[in-house]
Amino acid sequence: MTSTDVARETGLSRATVSFVLNDTPNQSIPQATRQRVLEAAARLGYTPYAPARTLRSGRSDLIVCELPDWPQSPTMAEFVDRAGEVLAEAGYTLVTHVHTDRPGGLGRLCAALAPAAVFGMRPFPPQDVEAMRRARVGVILPPPQAGSGDDLGASVWTTGIGRMQAEHLIAKGHTRIACALPDDPRVSDLSAGRAAGAAQACADAGLPAPARSPVPLDIDGAAGVVSAWRASPDAPTAVCAYNDEVALALLAGMRRLGLSAPGDLAVIGADDIPAARFAAPPLTTIALDSGDLGAHLARALLRTLDGEEQDLTLAPHGVHVVERESA
Missing domain, CATH: 3.40.50.2300 (Response regulator)
Known part of the structure; x- marks a missing residue:
């Protein structure tokens, strides 16, 4: 439907209809006429032609x-x-x-x-x-x-979240913290920023910098990372996971090894996705009101x-x- 169809429906001139539909200023068109045009346009299903409006x-x-x-x-x-x-x-x-x-x-x-x-x-x-x-x-x-x-949004998406994760774990008494990073290269900058935020929190508390390890999103791979952590001389007692998906992989890998959180290893995620509350155990996480x-x-x-x-x-x-x- 075009403005010509609206003009035909109302019995008005195309110019009058165009003035109404385009809300053209400085036009002395009676309110009753305006209403008549708008009602006809709605009845016919008229919508403005976007390319023409863009040209104007x-x-x-x-x-x-x-x-x-x-x-x-x-x-x-x-x-x-x-x-x-x-x-x-x-x-x-x-x-x-x-x-x-x-x-x-x-x-x-x-x-x-x-x-x-x-x-x-x-x-x-x-x-x-x-x-x-x-x-x-x-x-x-x-x-x-x-x-x-x-x-x-660096202070919100990256360093701020990493810092908040580490600060929560430090407040719980943890002094040896690790960062579980994704193995997806598309988010390498983002994950590095979150790890940097966690490192800042540890430095402020006088603690060593967190160990950083990529964690694949499969149970065997995650279990291998947890095993390597526990075999190190300074085995971490808590982990800042890049996001909830990485945290869920860690929890699954821990179960494969017969370990549990937080007793063997505390885990905190980020994003608070719906699955976080159904994890075993339910996942502590950072919620960001991205909306x-x-x-x-x-x-x-x-x-x-x-x-x-x-x-x-x-x-x-x-x-x-x-x-x-x-x-």
Whole structure:
């Protein structure tokens, strides 16, 4: 259905219908006529033709969120869902684009979609920023000067979580702590950041730096890591797992060896995925309100679109320890 169909249905001129449907300012159209057009448009199922609107305004109502090439966990899904809800309330549609190593992919996407804005968790490479500028993307968040390769949410996603994990274990009396890292190269930077946060907490408490070991997501491999830890002269008594999946692998490997948490080895995860509460024993973990973080970034983006100064301060509430039985 087009505006011509609406004009035919109402018996009004195409110009009048166009003024109403586009909410054109400075037009003295009676309210009754406006209502007549809007009711006919709804009855016919009329929707604006997006390419035409983009040509008129120079940009679409789309906003692109570039996601890191991380496994798409429930935490990331919640982040995207809440960001999308906030943007939808303001009349925008969120489109996600997963980062790849292929150069120019984001620039080509922006050239095709003409989005109103693009945002992500990391500063974009200069070549991508230039491509987005050529595509007339008005708002890029974070801006190129946001940092030197650091994640926009580093204090929340990485070091903050690792520090909180270690601090919880230290408060429980543990003095020899290990970090269980994933063996997935896509999250190597993220996992290194969490391990660094745990190391900071240990250093502040006067404890040695945590041992770091990759833990495969299979029972035999996890059991092998636990065995190696226990055979070392400074065997750890507690482990900061990169996330709940790694923590669950450790618990399964421990059961294979006849060990249990927290008596033989305390384990704390991160993300508080639904399976964490059903682990044996139920998993102590760090909960991050990623939905709050997504909403926070979306609101910051909307403020920037309204011409306000960019505010990249990330201080989402709800990052806390969920204490269960494994640590």
